[in-house]
Amino acid sequence: MSSEPTHPSSAGSPSPVSTIWRDLAWVLAVTALAGILAAEFDLSERAYRFTRGMERFQLDELPTTLCVLSIGLAWFAWRRYRDARRELNRRRALEEQAERLLADNRRLASQALQAQEFERRYLARELHDELGQYLNAIALDAARIRDLSSGQDNTQSRAQPPASPRAHDPEIHRIALGLIQSASHVYRQIGDMIRRLRPIGLDEFGxxxxxxxxxxxxxxxxxxxxxxxxxxxxxxxxxxxxxxxxxxxxxxxxxxxxxxxxxxxxxxxxxxxxxxxxSADGTNxxxxxxxxxxxxxxxxxxxxxxxxxxxxxxxxxxxxxxxxxxxxxxxxxxxxxxxxxxxxxxxxxxxxx
Incomplete structure (x- = not known):
């Protein structure tokens, strides 16, 4: 079972905006604390000789405060850079995942369409080879019944003596004509279905x-x-x-x-x-x-x-x-x-x- 990767913007994690304000508040708080400590314990007088000239202006704590502020701002910038890189990597991973999903979706759609066309070609071949020949046989048998019911026998050989005349049966003749018309209609419908399933001449003529x-x-x-x-x-x-x-x-x-x-x-x-x-190498x-x-x-x-x-x-x-x-x-x-x-x-x- 695969586990989903955690991202900074996932549920339960602070938002980027709140993180920025929190870090900025820490920088200002530490800077203010450094200024207060420098004024309270005369850190500037003890650490820097050149600040003694500023003591009369009450600015001797300023270098220490600025130094702490610079360090805090550098830390703040590093935090923002790290968050930006993390967000960039997260978005890049999401884009790559979306591209993979899109490619998989296209491949599955292509395979589904190809399977559909394969099934259509198979159905067209079965309709033509199986139903087509049976419909032709039905039409031929119905034509034979029609001729026999009308007293004609076109299949009789000329070398054979003429058979006794058959009685004309209008009902059988009508049924035979109906069978011929129905078989012809079904044959035309199957032809239309075959043309819809597999275009005529696509494989042979282009x-x-x-x-x-x-x-x-x-x-x-x-x-x-x-x-x-x-x-x-x-x-x-x-x-x-x-x-x-x-x-x-x-x-x-x-x-x-x-x-x-x-x-x-x-x-x-x-x-x-x-x-x-x-292309990726810059060529066209x-x-x-x-x-x-x-x-x-x-x-x-x-x-x-x-x-x-x-x-x-x-x-x-x-x-x-x-x-x-x-x-x-x-x-x-x-x-x-x-x-x-x-x-x-x-x-x-x-x-x-």
Whole structure:
């Protein structure tokens, strides 16, 4: 069990202000006492020959008093210096602890996001491989039942003699058509779920093509709105965590923007460019960063309302988990503006199995 370090400002310890006044009171008290003793026992006459000339002015005790005062002030300054160093070390330790906690928080958030994407990819694969083939089998069997109920048999070989005609059963034919329509509807819904779980073409064709496909989907959903996508730079060497984060950022941003666009123009801009950073040795190395900006000229919304912040927290967590920055601005009749900056080298060091 770890014990918490004690600090000067912890509970039960005097405050720095009270300590300063207490030490100053001690200095003044000792100085006054030294002056009184020097006057009472003629310490100045006994210790310093040069003070005898001041005796007629009653100032012969002044050097002793000033000497004691100087010593007291030196002690007071040393105490303040020690307290300042102690406070500085305490604050430095707290800053280092806060930095460690922030790094741990970002690492845990990154691992949680990576685990979430891993689970999404697994679910998309299972939906496609397992449910997809069973739905196809159901649709084929329903089509077979439909043909048989209508007196047709398209699977019969031409070399075989024609079978006796089957009676037409309208009820079975109707049920078979319903099964075909239901299977087709479920298949389309599963396809939409797979596309939401894992973007189509992200692994095969890259991030720009996947974003273009996402924009095309929004053009179909909102034909009255104008969507534009501009991508500049090379995105071939990004980590999987960063790639999926950029895609989810645009996807969620379009979802939030489209809620309030109402026929306005939506612009998405992504660029990879060098960024100058300052290292510990004083040099200014250049590292790439990716900037994603989304804006519209719609009515916007009030971000102070709780409902207006839905989805923004997840976007911010994704960006900050990779060491990036996320900003959003919106006001009524002012439109939305999203801006995210992420280092191009960001990624997860430890894969999730």
């Amino acid at each position: 991030l720009p093509s996947a974003l273009e496909h996402c924009i095309d989907g929004w053009r179909e959903r909102l034909p009255d709105a104008s969507f534009s996508l501009t991508v500049e730079g090379d995105y071939s060497g990004l980590s999987d965590a960063l790639t999926i984060t950029l895609y989810r950022l645009v996807q969620e941003g379009l979802t939030n923007v489209s809620k309030f666009a109402r026929g306005s123009r939506v612009e998405v801009f992504m660029v990879r460019a060098p960024r100058e950073t300052h 190395p250049l590292t790439d960063e990716i900037v994603v900006t989304m804006a519209d000229d719609g009515p916007g919304t009030d971000l102070t309302k709780p409902r207006a912040g839905l989805g923004l927290i997840g976007m911010r967590e994704r960006v900050e988990a990779l060491g990036g920055e996320f900003h959003v601005a919106s006001e009524p009749q002012g439109g939305f503006l999203f801006c995210a900056r992420v280092p191009a080298h960001a990624g997860l060091a430890e894969p999730v199995n």
